[in-house]
Every structure is written in C-alpha cells, then in structure tokens.
Amino acid sequence: MAIGISEDLGGSPAADPGAVAALTPPGRGRRLRLPRSPKILVGLGMLAFFVLIAVIGPAIAPDNPAASSSVTGSVPLGPSAAHWLGTTQLQQDVLSQLLAGGRSTILVAFVAGFAATILSILIGVTAGYVAGRTDDLLSMLTNIFLVMPALPLLIVIFGFLPSSGGSDDPLIAVIIAITGWAWGARVLRVQTLSLRNRDYVESARLIGERGWRIIGFEIMPNLIPIIASSFLFTVLYGVGTYTALTFLGLVNPNHWSWGGMLFYAQVSNAELSGYWWWFVPPGLAVALLGTSLALLNFGIDEFINPRLRVAGLSRRQARQDGAQALPRRFVLGLTPVIRKGQR
C-alpha cells in the first residue's frame, strides 16, 4: 500500500496503513511488548546516559570549560593525566567542554521535538479527520514545508538575526520546530485517514459522540506509536540541526555546545593539523545521541510492523529457543516470528 502514492510525496514504511492495520485493537488486555526488544533497551539506556550528562554534566566537569590552564601554550595538547581528553588551542579542557556542552544540545532538541510534535498532531490529525478542502489546504502546506530544504532556510533566518540575537535557546528550538513538523504531520494524516473510516469510529459517530471526543479517545490512542516515532524523529532532527547551526557559529556563541566545540575546532583547522582529540569527542557524542534515538525509532517501527524484526530471526537464537525445525535459510513468503519461552 505504500506503493502507488501519486499525489502524496512518498511512503515511508511507517506511513503504511496496511502494516499498521494490525495495530492495537481498541480495548484492553494487550501487554506492552516494547521494552523487550534489544534495540529499545540499548537505545533507552544510551539516551538515559545522555540525559544524565545533560543534567549533571556541567556540575561534574573538572574545570571551567572556558578557562585556559596556561596562557603560554598555543598548541593543543593530546590526552594526558591532567586533561583526559586533551586541550584546545587556548588550553581549555576538552572533557569539561564536552560535559558542559550536552545540556543545550539536548534541551533544544527535546523542546524542538515537543513543539514540532504538537504542531504535527494539530495539523496532521485535523487534516486527516476533517478531509475535504481543509485537508487539501493543510496537506499542501505540509508538503511545501517538506520539500523546502530546511538548513538553507535556517541559515538565511539566522543570518539575518543580528549577532547578539540567536542565543535564546527556547527561541532557537521553536524556529527549528517550525521547519521540522511536516514529516510527522504527513504520517499522522495518512494514518488518521485510514482510521476515521473504521467501524468502531463510525459507530462512535453514529452514537452521536462529538468530533473532539472521537479524535481524543478513539483515534489518538491508536496513533500513539506513530506520534512517538515522529517525536523521536524530530528530536533527532533537532539534534542534527542545532549542532549544524552552532557548528556554523550562527547561534549561541555564548555558551558551550557540542556543535560550538566543533566550530572552534574547525576555525583552528584541527582536522588539518591532526588534533583528533578536539573534534572526535563532541562529534562522537552527537552521533551516539543520534544513534540512540534512531535505535528507539527502529524499535517502534518493528513494533508497528513485526515483519521488520531481525532479532527473532537469527538462527542461533532460534535454536536456543528450541525451534530446530526451522529451514536453513528463510525464504520467501514465510516470516517466522519466534518468541522466547514459546516452545
């Protein structure tokens, strides 16, 4: 069903209503299986670690991230006992900058993700539920935001801000959210469109339930996995975008962030001089934070569409679970889903 979208801009697997059709039947008695997937567990663990860094990082930093330990040296020093991750050109402690820099990145990304998710729910669910002319208008708006390249737009916006501006974290988050809500809105619209004609929604309408109640109590609960996935996607987008903007020196020259560390490294040509300890830690931190979010997202995708699961399919694990009768190589038309303890 994800195929053949001519008027839409394309289908990600998560937008596949056919796959989601098997989703939670309304009602109870279904235990949340989510936390058992290794992807979810690893992703959650990593994310928790980064959130912890964001909370306590600035407090446990060994040095003041801006302070120079020596005024005479002008060459970045490699990792040593005094500076575990070496120093920058100005003899600042890289580890302290790394610990202090997580807070703004994570804060902006989550605020942006939150704001964008609210926007996408408002616009996407409305468009899907109301249909007709409103839907046409809202979908068009969504698609326009979707194809317009976001980073060039943000560069123009922040380029026009006077240099004193652009240091207000919540404002930056909201501007990022404005460029990042469209994807979620489109996925939510498609799913709402498929849900609104289901029998149980139809019967709620026949009983005479009001529109907002149908949306809030009948449709929204079934959108939760998709909302969660689009939230994570937007947070991931926020991490990348905020890092890019700070890396370009467009926002937040005043306090530390991972992108800002990379900005200073680039200005000093750290990559051409081989000062890897300066740019690898912040870059790695951003990449791992992004990986944790993406892993969570994969976990949710597999929850929505069980066929995508890999873990249940590895032969070794299958044997451990006592299913010897499995074919040597899984072929077509056959998706064995093996659960632990099911013998």
Next chain:
Amino acid sequence: MHAIARRIGFYILTAIAAVTVDFFIPRVMPGNPVDAVLAKMQGTVVTQATRRALELQFGAAGTPVGLWGQYVHFWSTVLHGNLGISTSNGMEPVTTVIRGALPWTLGLVGVATLISFVLGTLLGVLVAWRRGSWLDNLLPATTFFQAAPYFFLAFLAIDLFATKLGWFPGSRAYNQLDFAAFNWSYISDVLDHAVLPALTIVVASAAGWIVGMRNVMITTMDEDYVLIAQAKGLPKRRVIWYAARNAILPSVSSFSLAIGFVVSGALLTEYVFSYPGLGFLMLTAVQESDFQLLQGIFLIVTLAVLAANLAADFVYVFLDPRVRQEA
C-alpha cells in the same frame, strides 16, 4: 498527464512560497540590513538612489512604498533574473557569483547522490534477501553513520585520508597553482579533490536508502507473486529482480524527503572542505553579512531541490503504470 501536471502545479506553488519566504525574512527579523549593507559598501559612492533601492529591497522603515508594492517589486526583480549585488564579491551581480559556484555543487551533490542511491538500494536488497545472516549487523553501523553529522564525517575523512595518510587533498576543488588549461591533468586534479567530499556524502546518506529499501523489500518478499516466482523454479536472481523492482517504488517516491537532507548536509560538507560550491558561498555570505547573496542562494538551492523532485516524479511515473492510468 494528469499526475505530472498536478506535481508541476505543486512545485510552482512551492517556488512561489519560497520567493515569498525570501521576501519576508528580512522584514520579520530584528536588525537593519540596509545599514549593514551600506557599511560594507564603503569605498564605493553611495547615492541616494542606492539607499532607496536597498530600502525597497529589505523593507526598511522610511520606504514610501507599501508592503504590497515592495512585494510586487521583489517579484519583478526576481523574474528579471536580478538577485541584487554581492557586497562580499566586489559588487558583482549575485547571479554571476552563483553561476560560478553552481556547477561545483551540482557536480558534487549530483554524482554523490546518484552513487549513494544506487549503492544503498543494492545493499538494501542484499540485506533483506539475506535476512538473519551476518549482514543484519550492517544496520546498526549504518544507523551510526546516518546519525553522525555530515561535517563530523568530513572531519574524520580529512584527518584520516588527507592529514594522516595523505591519499587525497583535504580542501578546495582543484589546485589553484596548477590551473592552466582545461586538460586531462586539470580534470584528474578536480576528481582527486572531489573524492573525499563525495565519499562523505555517500557514507552519510546511503544509510537511509539501505534501511528504506530493506524494510520495503522484506514486506514485498512476502507477496504471493514472489512466492509463485520461486515456486515456478525461476532462478534466484530473477526472483530478486521481480521483488526489487516493486520494492524500489517507495524509495523513489521518498526521494523528495531525502534530497532536502542530502542538500543540507552537502552544504556543510562543502564548508568543511572549502569546496567552492553554493554551501561554501552561502556561509561566506553569512559571515560577511552579504544579505542579497544569501537570499539568492536560498532561492537557487530551493529551485534546484524542486527540479530534482520533479525528475524523481518523472521516474516514478515511468516506473509505475498505475500512476499513468489514474489520469
């Protein structure tokens, strides 16, 4: 063709929206771009007419023309191909400056995106086909490369392949001292310089294609027609071809979402490599407060992305007969 006409209509609308956004940004933002530009123009004779033109361009206070009049004026300049002057490039017209940088970006991003799409799709098919084998371990690795910022990968590429190993040059698009004529040594020099930026873009963007293709391919492999193809005893390669041909459609149609990300990342990659394309130019424009160049580049980049989308739509209509019949 109905489907294509609709899409073209949509892209025209998006282009109008982009011009409108371009028009409103300087008017919504605090700060006074007119003074900033005039400060940059020191050394040239600033007449009253220049000042008036700039005020009209940026909508500064004191312009006698109303907002609608300014908007109409903005459109007429854009449609005449006049994007203003670039203060950071010796007062040359913005269009000339962009024309100098555009081929580099088109070449680099175009080729890298093509390689990434083909490579990623093939790998996605392979990973889906060998589901449950060691190839599944490829997925977490690609996730990491996808989550890592483009410019960080560019840093790593420069540090490893340019500084430590010295295999490829780590900045610029050609060796400026050698530039004598358009001959083979120049071309090979250009290719040599393009390897690392292209590699960065391919590594960073292939992951999306791999995962997307794998996911659709796995779903497609469960379809009845694939099962029948295999039951008939068709060679395995043939069966994969049948499944992959159908699974590629969502990848083509999600191209529009991806190209925006790739272009954004490529702009940053150019910046790190000092590659003389639009991205590098755009960031110089920011640093130099060259506002008209900034606005011009945003327009051109958006139009280029729309053109790429249109091309993907044509491919889609070519690949999927159902879209053709809809009309």
